[in-house]
Amino acid sequence: MAISAAEVKKLRDITGAGMMECKKALTEANGDMTAAEKILKEMGLAAVAKRQDRATENGRVFAATNGKKACLVELTCETDFVAKNDQFKALGEEIAKVVLEKEYTEVVPELVEMVNGLIATIKENMSCKKVQLIDIPANGMAATYVHGEGSVAVVVVFKADNAALFENETVATFCHDCALHVAAYKPQFLNTSVISKEFEDAQLEIFKAQAAQLDKPEKVKEGIVRGKLSKLYKEICFVDQAFVKDDTMSVSKKMAEVAKAAGGKLDIVSCDYYVAGV
Numbered sequence: 001m002a003i004s005a006a007e008v009k010k011l012r013d014i015t016g017a018g019m020m021e022c023k024k025a026l027t028e029a030n031g032d033m034t035a036a037e038k039i040l041k042e043m044g045l046a047a048v049a050k051r052q053d054r055a056t057e058n059g060r061v062f063a064a065t066n067g068k069k070a071c072l073v074e075l076t077c078e079t080d081f082v083a084k085n086d087q088f089k090a091l092g093e094e095i096a097k098v099v100l101e102k103e104y105t106e107v108v109p110e111l112v113e114m115v116n117g118l119i120a121t122i123k124e125n126m127s128c129k130k131v132q133l134i135d136i137p138a139n140g141m142a143a144t145y146v147h148g149e150g151s152v153a154v155v156v157v158f159k160a161d162n163a164a165l166f167e168n169e170t171v172a173t174f175c176h177d178c179a180l181h182v183a184a185y186k187p188q189f190l191n192t193s194v195i196s197k198e199f200e201d202a203q204l205e206i207f208k209a210q211a212a213q214l215d216k217p218e219k220v221k222e223g224i225v226r227g228k229l230s231k232l233y234k235e236i237c238f239v240d241q242a243f244v245k246d247d248t249m250s251v252s253k254k255m256a257e258v259a260k261a262a263g264g265k266l267d268i269v270s271c272d273y274y275v276a277g278v
Contacts, residue, residue: 003027011036058083059129060150061274064096070142070155071099072274074129075115082124083276084149091118092150095128105133134272139163145179151276154182157269165264174258177245182273187238190271191252195233203229238271 003026011022011033022036029035059076060083075092082088095111098104104111111128119126136142140159146152156178158166165171189195207228211221234240239252246254251268259266 003031007031007033057277059126059276060089060092061146061153061276062092062096062150063144063146063153063155063274064093064100065136065142065144065155066100067141068136069100069103070134070136070144070157071096072132072134072153072155072272073099074131074274074276075126076129076277077126078124082122082126085122087118087122088126089150091115095131099131099133103133104131107131130274132272132274134270137269140269141166141175143175143179145176145183147183152183152186152273154179154271154273156182156271159267159269160259161265165259165262165266168262170258171262171264171266174255177243178251178255178268181241181244181251182238182271184244185238185241186273186275187241187271188236189238190268191237191239192233195237200229203232239268 003023007026008019008022011026012019014033014037025036025039026033028039057076058078058080059074062073062075064071064073073092073096075088075095077083077088091114095114098111098114102110107128107130111131115126115128134142134155134157136157137159139162140157141163143154143156143158145154147154156175158175158178160166160171166175204225207225208221210228211224214221214224216224234242234250239255240250243249243251243254249257255266255268
């Protein structure tokens with residue numbers, strides 16, 4: 001049976017498969033478009049299986065919010081070229097929408113199938129590596145930011161004493177700048193209250209060993225150790241870091257200043273980010 005170029009193009013538009021594959025599927029299906037789609041799908045799934053052992057060391061990360069929840073998604077692929085592909089980017093954004101809509105807290109079969117569909121088209125192994133769903137409290141909002149070509153994705157959740165506070169332009173700018181700050185400085189912790197005793201003890205052990213080499217009185221050494229710990233926390237705790245847009249004060253102090261000027265109170269509830277490939 002002769003297959004016309006128009007039929008091949010139609011099937012290509014529907015499936016995104018290559019011209020030769022579309023012609024082959026239509027020939028095998030005797031021109032039946034539905035049957036040809038099924039054949040292409042089966043061909044694609046077979047191709048996916050063949051590619052699943054290939055390393056996926058490139059990719060990009062995504063952040064999104066619907067006002068009630070926020071999410072982070074990491075999508076990996078084999079090459080940097082595909083990581084910059086518009087279809088790959090669109091897939092990650094669509095996965096983020098589905099995660100928010102269905103409140104997925106892990107990579108589920110539906111998300112895997114979404115990825116497999118693009119593998120069949122682009123013919124490169126890909127993976128939805130991880131997803132994270134983040135709560136937004138009452139009177140809260142999430143600031144999201146994705147840096148560059150999806151190298152870092154950030155979600156910072158805030159809570160105000162009145163939701164109207166987020167309508168203030170200065171407050172909104174501050175919240176956005178906080179997301180930029182996290183992308184730039186990548187803090188280990190939100191604040192000191194979430195640091196485990198095990199982490200602190202390990203740092204103290206290091207600082208005590210350093211101080212033991214000094215020819216100083218024990219009380220002086222203790223002060224040095226505590227000073228080192230305090231300095232470390234200012235470097236690794238988000239709210240204690242020097243604010244990216246005003247390094248004369250910490251994030252927490254800048255937040256208090258901005259909130260007071262806007263006539264309200266503001267707190268940072270959580271700070272999460274994904275780094276592509278990490």
